[in-house]
Amino acid sequence: MSVFLSNLSSPPLLFFFLGVAAVLVRSDLEIPAQIAKSLSLYLLFAIGFKGGVAISESTIDATMLLTLLGAVTLSALIPVYTFVLLRRWFPLADAAAIAATYGSVSAVTFVTATGYLDMLGIQWSGYLVAAMALMESPAIIVGIVLYKYYGGQQRGAVQNVSWKALLREALFNGSVLLILGSMLIGWITGADGMQKVEPLVKDLFLGLLCLFLLDMGIVAARRFGDLPATKTTGSDGRSMRPLLLAAMLLPALNALVGLALAVLLGLSEGNALLLVVLAASASYIAVPAAMRLALPEANPGSYLTMSLAITFPLNLLVGIPAYHAAIRWLL
Amino acid sequence: MSVFLSNLSSPPLLFFFLGVAAVLVRSDLEIPAQIAKSLSLYLLFAIGFKGGVAISESTIDATMLLTLLGAVTLSALIPVYTFVLLRRWFPLADAAAIAATYGSVSAVTFVTATGYLDMLGIQWSGYLVAAMALMESPAIIVGIVLYKYYGGQQRGAVQNVSWKALLREALFNGSVLLILGSMLIGWITGADGMQKVEPLVKDLFLGLLCLFLLDMGIVAARRFGDLPATKTTGSDGRSMRPLLLAAMLLPALNALVGLALAVLLGLSEGNALLLVVLAASASYIAVPAAMRLALPEANPGSYLTMSLAITFPLNLLVGIPAYHAAIRWLL
Amino acid sequence: MSVFLSNLSSPPLLFFFLGVAAVLVRSDLEIPAQIAKSLSLYLLFAIGFKGGVAISESTIDATMLLTLLGAVTLSALIPVYTFVLLRRWFPLADAAAIAATYGSVSAVTFVTATGYLDMLGIQWSGYLVAAMALMESPAIIVGIVLYKYYGGQQRGAVQNVSWKALLREALFNGSVLLILGSMLIGWITGADGMQKVEPLVKDLFLGLLCLFLLDMGIVAARRFGDLPATKTTGSDGRSMRPLLLAAMLLPALNALVGLALAVLLGLSEGNALLLVVLAASASYIAVPAAMRLALPEANPGSYLTMSLAITFPLNLLVGIPAYHAAIRWLL
């Protein structure tokens, strides 16, 4: 219980609540768009660099390689069963987009989890950052392939999506590239490089995370406010219930799968938590951008609202400490 | 005298002059708008957090509560006599808007005063930040009420202003909410939280204040350059003299009132200066935004120019050390 | 050789490559425009302040004054011979604009060179920052005078350029003013002032330089990609070869001239390298902005592409260590 409370009372989480509160009282508090975007770039840059330096200081062993392999598999596997589960409740395009969204990861949830571990003084390994970077793309590709296979037959859709453009979007998406690139540079320059950029990359990290989560609180709460509208605009007149349920149950289900993998790999407490968080979190940057290009018929009012307005805060507030409690109980 | 010189030769003030100089030589030097806005958010966040942590470390006593009460009273009282004094020289709507502007406070003037105190090694208490946050709103409400009472009879104006929207704007204005929220979070997380965000909140403070004052120098000097135009566009053909005089005399008058209150409360040197600065300073963010909604008939060429182009630099350059000298002489 | 490698493997340079790579794989990675602009303002502010503080701590001597004089002469001289050399291969307006571009300097190349020296632990003097600031303007004026003299006779152009506006642009250009102003403020406030802004001005410097060079890598690579288009859109159907050659040979030639001056002045290793880098680098902020106003008939596809897409990366990657090797060999 104390772990829940100490999570909720950390400055970043409290700033997330401040952002939510601002929307609730209809304040005009707002982080300018370019600053919010830059804060997100900063987080990717910093976490990537830190991860790379950490890798440069450790030895490459079997657990590391197997974890990376497992992470990629997870990112490809989650969309498959998610799609199968959801296709009877959602339009096909939406089911495929949601599947891709939940197979991929949320960098900020991951970053918050590392902050949570640091706060508790629990060790974690830099290669988990690599795992995160590698999990962004496969889900996108699997999601599209599923739609193409099941949806294509019916409606002949997607045929004019260029596979080249899609692959590029999946692999060289701005956030994927920045985190991979920063990791590579951190790995090359090692402790020497870290010393030079430490004040930016390490010292400011938690403070800037507070500001970023303030913005995320605002954005998520606005989206949540749009939810009833989402329902009425849906041309099919479906109810919102499947959406809400899926957004709350999918992270739990995926966390379980991630947990199983972590136990199988024999990961340490910190690493296990991060892998579970990766499994449980859903993308709201890379995947939605890719989906607009590859699957514009999917309704962002479904997949984006689910990941941003429900799953993201849920993981932040309850998920991380809950997964942690489960791991402690198991290990 | 030396106190004036050391104030003028501090880096933040010098950067303010650089901004003014840039406008005078018609340079294209400019801080991008979203960055300027973010610097202002940063200052509110940092000063709020610092204040909250300071409160968490001190005990709540009578002086604190009386100071907060006094600050709110001040913010409600100043608009009343200001309106009475000004209504014969200014159109009614302008008089009300100016009254609200001078009853409210300028966070950056406050922040600069805390920097000035820190520079001289004089102690001040965190709850003054709370006083500042509490002084933003009452003035707005009093200003509108005054106009509604005196102006409404004549012209039936303002009736379609929604009181709900107005109260929301006064109480949950972005800057009010951010400072109150950050203060609350600082108060909850205390020294522990501070340690995590210290590099952002404390170490960078003075450097970023320099950049922000550079921008304020530019903005204030541009506004000052618009002054002659303000005169000719005024449909009533009034002279600018009342405007200039009011912008210079109101801070002095309000400082006196603030000084009396500080003596009455028996505040320490540092706290007294901050309370006086709060009384003497005028808003150029929260109040103008609220006035555009509630009193659009008031001319921002009056109230905004007065507070931004005259009172703000005056307080920064001459006011702070002058009020300080007066306090020293009294105490 | 090792000096080349250690230059190439410093974090800032590696982030430049990451930016180039992002364009090559057609990623959507991008630093928002206002942030990029602010990073550039930050670098000018920080380098100016540091330079000013350094000057305040040293004594003004003959070498310093002669170096400043030499730098101004260099900035006025380089455009003359550059114009003479280029006018047979380029349209007159383009030749004049290129001449001004190469007479002026690139602040970021300079900043990277100081980072390079710091990395190797080689001393350099703060007044070189003054030299840089003084070299921005003369080249602009000389370039326009040359065009007016040679081109004016033929086509009666430029007559409606206001000299006042031009001088203002040359002398009070945003970047010139910011660096001169920050230097002055650093000089006035000295070590005391530095202590207050050190976390921003010194500690974050290399980290933010990384982010800025990431952006420069993106911008330079995009420009480079535009090169073939530049050729076909040229109404005169000229080949691109002179452009490429000039952009590669001019820095080498100018570096030689700078080197001769450095030897003549008897500068130390670090100072000599900085002077050579100033000579060899070309402007892509101040001069292009001035040229659009004073010489709009010149094609930015020539001068801007040359300085940004070729000379800038060339100096960064090969130039700095090569000039350093030459200086070591000579001294």
Added chain:
Amino acid sequence: MKPCKRIEIVIETPMVPALIAVFKELDIPGYSLIPEVRGSGDRGVRRADELSGQSSNSLVLVACDDMVKIERLLEAVRPLLARSGGICLLSDAQWLRH
């Protein structure tokens, strides 16, 4: 292609929520909004450089083919502009059906 009207409104940014409330009331679902527009008019220069957002305008574009709604919109916009300034232009256009 169907004929329609383009309505362009330049209004100060703090008034935008009021304008959008009008759209909602009149059931006008479609609009596009460009924030951070500078300008100059009877009330002086607006440089979009102030922290209050007070000196920044927004440009709102509405395409609409229902003349009744347009009439009502113009009526509703008029007092907003009268109180706080700005302009409203109406012009003809063809709307691409898709």
Added chain:
Amino acid sequence: MKPCKRIEIVIETPMVPALIAVFKELDIPGYSLIPEVRGSGDRGVRRADELSGQSSNSLVLVACDDMVKIERLLEAVRPLLARSGGICLLSDAQWLRH
């Protein structure tokens, strides 16, 4: 002055590269683009506040006096808008020759 058509397209920002590819294909060299446009339409509110850029629109203005190209452009834009939303307006204007 020569008569021409103004074509205004509001489309979500991630689709802009596809639109510009269409311009290149049809040999339309001139356009102007306003990024970070907010809006609302059949697909809900777009607040331009998301990190994916997904909720931000762009407004693209094309002046063109070649009716054949315009026809082709409209044909090519239609499916883009049909898939991902947005509007396209066509109006008359005079182009200042310089």
Added chain:
Amino acid sequence: MKPCKRIEIVIETPMVPALIAVFKELDIPGYSLIPEVRGSGDRGVRRADELSGQSSNSLVLVACDDMVKIERLLEAVRPLLARSGGICLLSDAQWLRH
């Protein structure tokens, strides 16, 4: 509503002060300005991504009902555009009186 002309000018940002000086000279008090417009034209792509501001355009909108002033404005804008590029479009509109 009164009939008026909409004048739209896309010009590179460094030239904006010159354009506004023209407005002042011709006593045209009202305009709206959208900064950071990207574009493409005879002089290549302008990505608004450079620190010199050189590659960024601005879009300026002027509503005016005085034909004499409009004529003069067009005359004054022509050489600006001829030197540094950009476009100027003129179209008809109705101006909502308020």
